[in-house]
Amino acid sequence: MLLKRWWHKRRRASVPADSSGPRITFFGGKGGVGKTTCAAAYALRLANNGQRTLLVSTDPAHSLGDLLQVALGSKVQRISEGLDALELDPEKALKRYLDEVKTNLRQLASPELRQAAEHQAELAGLSPGATEAALFDEIVRLILDSEDYEQLVFDTAPTGHTLHLLALPEIMGAWTEGLLARGQKSEVEWMQRAPEADDRSRRAGAILQRRRERFAAARERLLDPARTRFVPILNPDALSREETARMLITLGERGIPLDTLVINRVLPDSADGQFLARRRQTEAGHLAAIDRDFAHLKRLRIPLAESEIRGLSALQSLARQLAL
Numbered sequence: 001m002l003l004k005r006w007w008h009k010r011r012r013a014s015v016p017a018d019s020s021g022p023r024i025t026f027f028g029g030k031g032g033v034g035k036t037t038c039a040a041a042y043a044l045r046l047a048n049n050g051q052r053t054l055l056v057s058t059d060p061a062h063s064l065g066d067l068l069q070v071a072l073g074s075k076v077q078r079i080s081e082g083l084d085a086l087e088l089d090p091e092k093a094l095k096r097y098l099d100e101v102k103t104n105l106r107q108l109a110s111p112e113l114r115q116a117a118e119h120q121a122e123l124a125g126l127s128p129g130a131t132e133a134a135l136f137d138e139i140v141r142l143i144l145d146s147e148d149y150e151q152l153v154f155d156t157a158p159t160g161h162t163l164h165l166l167a168l169p170e171i172m173g174a175w176t177e178g179l180l181a182r183g184q185k186s187e188v189e190w191m192q193r194a195p196e197a198d199d200r201s202r203r204a205g206a207i208l209q210r211r212r213e214r215f216a217a218a219r220e221r222l223l224d225p226a227r228t229r230f231v232p233i234l235n236p237d238a239l240s241r242e243e244t245a246r247m248l249i250t251l252g253e254r255g256i257p258l259d260t261l262v263i264n265r266v267l268p269d270s271a272d273g274q275f276l277a278r279r280r281q282t283e284a285g286h287l288a289a290i291d292r293d294f295a296h297l298k299r300l301r302i303p304l305a306e307s308e309i310r311g312l313s314a315l316q317s318l319a320r321q322l323a324l
């Protein structure tokens with residue numbers, strides 16, 4: 001009975017109830033289209049509206065700190081009233097994950113197997129995809145454990161598409177088993193190969209079950225349109241249109257909610273001169289194609305700013321325009 005009560009309490013602590021937790025917005029798109037700038041401006045907009053907001057960069061090539069003109073790291077930092085930010089550090093994420101695996105192994109593997117199991121965990125850390133997978137772990141943590149915030153805004157990496165990987169059940173499965181590497185012994189196996197396997201495998205089972213539940217809860221939140229949305233950004237040019245079309249197919253296949261497309265860096269009417277007039281002509285063709293190809297989405301045009309966007313006050317004007 002006591003054990004049952006403890007287990008329920010633990011479950012409540014590790015997997016937050018459905019209705020709780022922040023709203024989540026991901027900004028994604030081709031390299032250089034304005035993901036970081038728009039994510040930061042939108043987060044600022046939310047904070048201006050009185051919402052406690054956490055802005056997160058998942059891009060290993062961090063430029064959020066440069067944009068905000070503060071030194072950001074993997075610890076939450078106050079940017080302005082109601083706005084905090086952090087940059088996820090892939091190396092630190094990997095170390096944290098491996099440390100967790102090792103702690104589990106220390107508790108669960110038999111003394112004879114412990115060293116070999118730890119070695120295996122080290123190898124897993126070197127395998128392709130390990131860093132990205134460790135980043136998933138951090139994102140899941142943020143999605144589930146950011147109860148202090150009403151809004152989470154993610155600036156994503158250009159090609160990683162972390163979000164749709166997260167929404168893939170098979171990736172979740174692989175990660176749940178503790179490894180992405182091909183053909184390597186899984187953490188589970190190591191745990192279960194121990195002598196006195198009964199008690200250990202029960203504990204290993206409980207750890208894995210908890211992880212499975214957390215991934216399932218994160219996935220549910222990600223796929224819930226009432227809570228999460230992905231905002232694709234593009235520029236009015238051919239390459240970014242093509243990449244966006246491909247990205248939208250993938251996101252659609254994963255069932256990731258999206259309703260608005262941001263068309264960033266549109267030449268403003270005030271831009272004059274012959275050179276810009278010619279550019280505007282080319283651009284008009286792309287804008288028409290975007291309206292046609294992405295007619296099922298709302299489309300928000302953001303003009304190319306006259307001067308460089310850097311620092312909070314420069315972001316304010318963009319924040320006012322990002323009515324998403």
Ligand SMILES: Nc1ncnc2c1ncn2[C@@H]1O[C@H](COP(=O)(O)OP(=O)(O)OP(=O)(O)O)[C@@H](O)[C@H]1O
Pocket residue numbers: 030031032033034035036037038059063157158264265302303304305306307308309
């Ligand atoms: N509306 C805009 N007006 C003027 N400049 C802009 C606008 N949006 C973005 N920029 C500028 O374009 C450049 C690229 O923007 P940003 O870094 O936000 O793109 P990104 O998509 O995050 O790039 P990456 O793929 O490298 O992460 C920056 O110099 C930024 O200041």
Ligand SMILES: [Mg+2]
Pocket residue numbers: 035036037059063155156
């Ligand atoms: Mg960026």
